[in-house]
Amino acid sequence: MCTIKRLLEIVKKVQCKRSLSSIAAKPAKDVSFQVPAYFSLCDQFSNEPKLAENLVNSMTVHTDFLTEEEENSLMNELDPYMTKLKYEYDHWDNAIHGYRETERLKWNEANTKILNRVRDLAFPPGVSQIKFVHILDLNQKGWIKPHIDAVRFCGDTITGLSLLTDSIMRLVHDKDKHLQADILLKKRSLYVMKGCARYDYTHEILSNEHSVFKGEKVFKDRRISVICRNEPDPRNKN
Numbered sequence: 001m002c003t004i005k006r007l008l009e010i011v012k013k014v015q016c017k018r019s020l021s022s023i024a025a026k027p028a029k030d031v032s033f034q035v036p037a038y039f040s041l042c043d044q045f046s047n048e049p050k051l052a053e054n055l056v057n058s059m060t061v062h063t064d065f066l067t068e069e070e071e072n073s074l075m076n077e078l079d080p081y082m083t084k085l086k087y088e089y090d091h092w093d094n095a096i097h098g099y100r101e102t103e104r105l106k107w108n109e110a111n112t113k114i115l116n117r118v119r120d121l122a123f124p125p126g127v128s129q130i131k132f133v134h135i136l137d138l139n140q141k142g143w144i145k146p147h148i149d150a151v152r153f154c155g156d157t158i159t160g161l162s163l164l165t166d167s168i169m170r171l172v173h174d175k176d177k178h179l180q181a182d183i184l185l186k187k188r189s190l191y192v193m194k195g196c197a198r199y200d201y202t203h204e205i206l207s208n209e210h211s212v213f214k215g216e217k218v219f220k221d222r223r224i225s226v227i228c229r230n231e232p233d234p235r236n237k238n
């Protein structure tokens with residue numbers, strides 16, 4: 001089974017209705033801790049300060065992680081291969097729309113250095129990492145629906161570089177759909193999602209149509225994400 005199908009198999013259980021999660025909730029005003037500029041927490045978090053703080057602490061975005069030169073270097077290696085693949089639409093339970101993907105093990109020297117920097121930042125020493133890097137190419141009309149990555153195939157940390165465009169990732173609490181946060185993923189940023197953001201919230205990439213952050217339209221163009229994960233806990237493998 002190809003990567004996205006494996007990772008998104010949990011989508012069937014999540015059954016989060018697009019109609020609810022694609023409507024941005026009102027932003028939270030009364031939280032006592034520092035909320036980074038890339039986070040927009042909905043109003044309901046004002047009643048759940050501990051949950052809000054845990055969420056903010058478990059989802060970090062490093063804006064300008066890559067220089068333009070590094071972004072080009074990754075694109076120069078990836079694009080000749082990606083452009084040979086066909087975008088897929090309305091595919092596999094509609095979990096993802098307008099995408100093509102691959103997994104890559106071997107990288108040129110410059111890009112290996114970039115990926116080592118990603119891995120060193122996201123994973124503590126000694127953590128067993130998945131060696132293949134997952135590349136997901138969403139076209140301008142593409143989006144990823146809400147899902148939680150299957151614990152059978154992925155450990156506690158997901159980290160991704162966003163290339164080519166700004167976009168919005170939405171996190172929605174799996175048990176209380178009113179608790180949601182939007183995360184601005186600027187192009188050339190790196191996100192690190194772990195702990196409760198990874199396990200307790202669905203994540204999705206909004207379509208261009210729904211990409212609004214703190215009231216401002218964000219134009220989502222073609223987006224390539226370069227994603228590293230750690231190995232699943234062996235107890236979850238079966």
Ligand SMILES: O=C(O)CCC(=O)C(=O)O
Pocket residue numbers: 007136144149160203204205225227
């Ligand atoms: O493209 C991204 O950054 C998110 C990908 C994703 O949702 C996943 O692989 O589970």
